[in-house]
Amino acid sequence: MIRSGLLGIVALAFLQGTALAQMHTQHASEAACEEPTLRCATKATPAFGPDGTLWLAWMAGGQVSVASSQDAGRSFSPPTQVTTTRLNLDWGPDARPKIVVDRKGGIALAFSIFRDEAFNGQVLYTRSADGGRSFAELKPITANNESQRFEALALDQDGTVFAAWLDKRNRVPAKEAGRKYEGAGLFFASSRDGGATYAEASLARDNTCECCRLGLTFAAPGRPVVIFRNIFEGGVRDHAVMTFTDVSTPGEIHRVSNDDWQINACPHHGPSLTVAPNGTYHVAWYTNGKVRKGLFYAHSRDEGRTFSAPLALGRPDRSPTRPFVLAGPAGTVMVWKEFDGEKTSVQMTISHDDGETWSAPKTISSTTDTSDHPLLVSNGRQTYLSWMTKADGYRIAAIEDQP
Amino acid sequence: MRRRFAGLLGLGLLIASASAPGAAPALKPFERGTWQSVLRGHAGRPTLVHFWGVTCGPCKVELPLLGQFAKDHPGIDVVTISADLVPNLPAATQSMLDRAGLSSTENFIFNDGFVERLRFEIDPGWQGDIPRTMLISRDGTITTIEGSAEMTDLEKWSAQQLSTH
Known part of the structure; x- marks a missing residue:
């Protein structure tokens, strides 16, 4: 009786162990x-x-690594690990490592933990000054210790890195004053030394979606x-x-579109922006507002002061997500x-008239398990789709112009 | 022999602690097909399903309010589903549920990396924004509240549900 009791306990323990193991299986x-x-x-x-080398920064196994390709992604160099220990990398859906490569080959990198x-x-x-062979010790982009996430990097023509x-x-001051604080501040800092050091952080806009x-x-x-x-008035x-x-x-600031998405939540679904050489701003975004729901595109020909009427993207019955636009x-x-x-x-559409008209959407890649957001990248001659998938690995493919 | 006994004793203690009276039931994995079984399991009963996640700021504010709501409304089935994209934080999830007074409700955690498919089964129009609350009435009608729910709205819905019983 005692034995069967013990066996029962053992069996239960195994069952529980199996359940726990299942919680950590690869699927x-x-x-x-x-x-x-x-x-x-x-x-x-x-x-x-600038020399046509493709650089790739990725997060895997709690580490950030970088590798390069001389053949547009068909093969990659042995990776260089940027992190020295396993970190609790920001795994939110809109988080990813950011990378820019300057004219001298310097590589500036940023990511969140x-x-x-x-x-x-x-x-x-961090930054690499030796062509990606090594990276400097990781440093926080600001000395402030309040929460920061969703960094972005861009490179100016003169080599300035803007974050x-x-x-x-x-x-913190809002709480001390007994005021409610919504969202987060949009902060920025720039680096004149290719991302080796950044100037003190400044506020661009307070109370944005966090x-x-x-x-x-x-x-x-x-x-x-x-x-x-x-976050516009009324929590929109x-x-x-x-x-x-x-x-x-x-x-x-200028409003892109009046979608009227009044929500106190984390949409986890940010926008995309590119500026064409002629100065046209092209933007794509997701909303679930009262006025419109889904993915949309618009352009501005007056430096972002006014935007064209939103153009809906994708099939509403197929849950279109994660738009990316690149001129x-x-x-x-x-x-x-x-x-x-x-x-x-991954659906693709192309415009040859600066966003006035767009080709019929075309499926250019697909996968049967989870995947990263589809990204576009250009070497100045050709635009590529860059897409990390769980089932099929990393893919980079030239965007074909033909329908 | 001694080692084996110690091992069994250890396992026994593990189970005893997990099944002690008042201990929190374990988080259940939410996988492909789970949504339909949740709907079946609560069919005919007014059910509040709350989607949230440990990294979501508004969720942290809402969860304790929901805990109080569950306590005050035993006639409503409350189900929580942690819908963070990576289900690797059961300890943090359970800890937040415990602190919010939601230890004894039916609690799930997303357990499939292919979250698009999980969300599609629940609501093809849902892109993953949290918090999100679905109110399922006795007749199966689903009302979805995007973002933080107003407790007064939940009270109103609850009163309607319980008065039609």
């Missing part, structure tokens, strides 16, 4: 495996260097432009664009994901 993870290799990556971010058990974030940065991120430092990626690029030399999910989380006067001086040499390209209940596909 439960976004990653195909747990090593720091590219095959195990959940997020991979590409950037072309969760630095405590309350999921307060911290933005870390923007979402930062919750202003909730959990969506930023879109960041340069509208013209010395003039960064950022798109972000703002619609998108806004801000063009800086210079790398130290934020500009006014490239052969036209302006947009990609996004759709899900049909079994597989995720």
Whole structure:
């Protein structure tokens, strides 16, 4: 009797052990495996260097690594590990390592970690001055210890690295004063030494949505432009664009679209922005507002002051998500994901008239398990889709212009 | 022999602690097909399903309010589902549920890396924003509240549900 009781306990223990093990099996993870290799990556971010080298930064197994390719992604160099220990990397859906490569081959990198058990974030940065063979010790981008996440990097023509991120430092004085504090501040800092050191952080805009990626690029030399999910009056989380006067001086904000998404939540779904050589701003975003729901595109031909009427993207019955837009040499390209209940596909459309008209969307890739956001990257001659998938590994493919 | 006994004793203690009276039931894995079984399991009963996540700021504010709501409304089935994208934080999830007074409700945690598919089964139009609350009435009608729910709205819905019983 005692024995059967013990056996019962053992059996229960095994059952519980099995249940716990099942909670950690690979299908439960976004990653195909747990090593720091590219095959195990959940997020991979590409950037072309001025010499045509493709650089890839990825997060896998709690580490951030970098490798390069001389053949547009068909093969990669042995990776260099940027992190020296396994970190609690920000695994939010809109988090990923950021990478820019300057004219001298210097590589600036930034990413976020969760630095405590309350999921307060911290933005870390580093730089390689030896062609990616080694990276400097990781440093926080700001001395402030309040939560920071959703960093973005952009490179100016003169080599200045501009960083923007979402930062919750202003909730402290608000709390002390007994005021309610919504969202997070959009902060920025720039680096004149290629990302080796950054100037002191400054506030561009307070009370923006705290959990969506930023879109960041340069509208013209010395003039960064950022798109972000703002919190407008009444808790409406619609998108806004801000063009800086210079790398130290934020500009006014302009609303991209009046979607009227009044929500107190984390949409985890940030926008995308590119500026064409002629100065047109192209933006794409997700909303679930009263006025419109889904993915949308718009452009601005007056430096982001006014935008065209939103153009809906994708099939509403296929849950279109994660838009990315890039003005490239052969036209302006947009990609996004759709899900049909079994597989995720990347849809692509292209415009040859600066965003006035767009080709019929075309499926250019698909996968049967989880995947990173689809990204676009250009080497100045060709635009590529860059997509990390769990089932099929990392993919980079030239965008074909033909229908 | 002694070692084996010690091992059995250890396992026994593990189970005893997990099944002690008042101990929190374990988080259940939410996988492909779980949504349909949740709907079946609560069919005919007014049910509040709350989607949240440990890194979501508004969720941290709402969860204790929901704990109080569950305590005050034993006639409503309360189900929580941690819908963070990576289900690697059962300890943090359970700890937040415990602190919010939601230890004894039916609590799930997403356990499939292919979150698009999980979300599609629940609501093809849901892109993953949390918090999110689905109110399922006795007849199966689902009302979805995006973002933080107003407790007054939950009270109103609850009163309607219980008065029609």
